[in-house]
Amino acid sequence: MPDMVAIAVRLGLYLDLMLLFGLPMFGLYTLRGAERKSGSVLRFRPVLATIALIGIGLSILGMMVLAASMGGVPIGEIDRATINMVISGTSTGAVWQVRIAALLLMLYFSLVGWRRPTFALTALSIAAAVALATLAWTGHGAADEGALGWVHLGADIIHLLAAGIWIGALCALCLLIFCPAARMARDHIHLSHRALDGFARVGSIVVGLLILSGLANSWILIGPSKLGSLFTSLYGVLLLGKLLLFGAMLLLAAANRFFLTPALATALEEGDGSSAVRSLRRSLLIESGCAIAILALVAWLGLLAPPASGM
Structure with missing residues (x-):
């Protein structure tokens, strides 16, 4: 089994960076006007600043893990010279510098950019x-x-961005639906319903992009000749688990769109949305759990040799 520290760091980075992308995107395609101001509906400023700081920390830790792996030593024994060599002398190090710069820019905008x-x-x-x-x-x-x-x-990039929109939307919807009972006024429930309905339309595009980019990746990484024996390998078993979880997320998303969200609208017309809100909370919790499990599998898969590599 690959190093669990490396898997954990990769999982943390996937989740962190997808939230950083998906949350502000949610604000753009769902919220309107003054609702986009930090603290009006969602506390964008402290949440995004915190996630950006965590992303910087995880990126630094990930670089240390990579340098330790390249040097063949435990992470506690890695020296500064090796880290500097990886950062300044490899393409991975150059990409890492771009990520750190982007995260610092995010930290800046999340703290001072809210006049507009x-x-x-x-x-x-x-x-x-x-x-x-x-x-x-x-x-x-x-x-x-x-x-x-x-x-x-x-x-790969399309797959990451599409997944980020979905992960960010799940987080934002949970923040809306799981707010304290004292804030669950009728207007807030109406806003939550509009957010769910807005993501339903965007979600159709996201699912299409995930499927198309996933098929392209699978064709390249696996190849038609390897399909018959795919699920006899650890890579294939993990991939099957990912596909099953993705299928479960699709079913939950469909239930939210075609049953639970319309049920919330009906309940609001009748004057009581508490039961519909509870159903949505359960569904969002399960869907979020599936998403995190998928990211964990993806973090693991990224450290295994795919069948098309012949290794």
């Missing part, structure tokens, strides 16, 4: 997209060369 909330959310989304895209260079997407390499890298 729409501009702040747009700038944060762009910087976060850059930071999230750098993860494609730390996985299998950067292993190929030529035209195939660019196709693989592009599919």
Whole structure:
């Protein structure tokens, strides 16, 4: 089994950077006008600043793990010279520097940019997209060369960004739906319903991008000739688990869109949305749990040799 520290750091980075991208995007495609101001509906400023700081810390830890692996020593014995060599002398180090710069820019905008909330959310989304895209260079997407390499890298980036929109929306919806009971006034429930309905439309595009980019990645990483024996390997078993969890998320998302969200609208018309809110809370919790499990599997898969590598 690969180093659990490396898997944990990769999981943390996936979750952190996807939240950094998905949360401000949620504010742009769901909230309107003054609702985008930090603290009006969602506390963008402290939440994004905290996540950006965590992302910087995880990136530093990830660089130390990589340097230790390249040096063949435990992480506690890695020296500064080796770290400097990886940062300044490798393509991975160059990409890492881009990520750190993007995260510092996010930290700046999350703290001082809220006089113009729409501009702040747009700038944060762009910087976060850059930071999230750098993860494609730390996985299998950067292993190929030529035209195939660019196709693989592009599919990886699309996959990451689409997943980030979904993860960020789940977090934002949970923040809305799980707010203290004292704040669950009728207007807040109406806003939550509008947010759920807004994400339902965006979610259709997200799912399409995830499926198309996932198919492209699978064709490159596995290849048609390896499909028959795929699930006899650890890579195949983990991939099967990821696909099953993704299927569960699709079912939950469909239930939210076609049953639970309309039920909330009906309940609001009748004057009592508490039961519908409880159902949505359960569904969002399960969907979020599936998402985190998928990211854990992806973090593990990124450290295994895919079947197409022949290893």
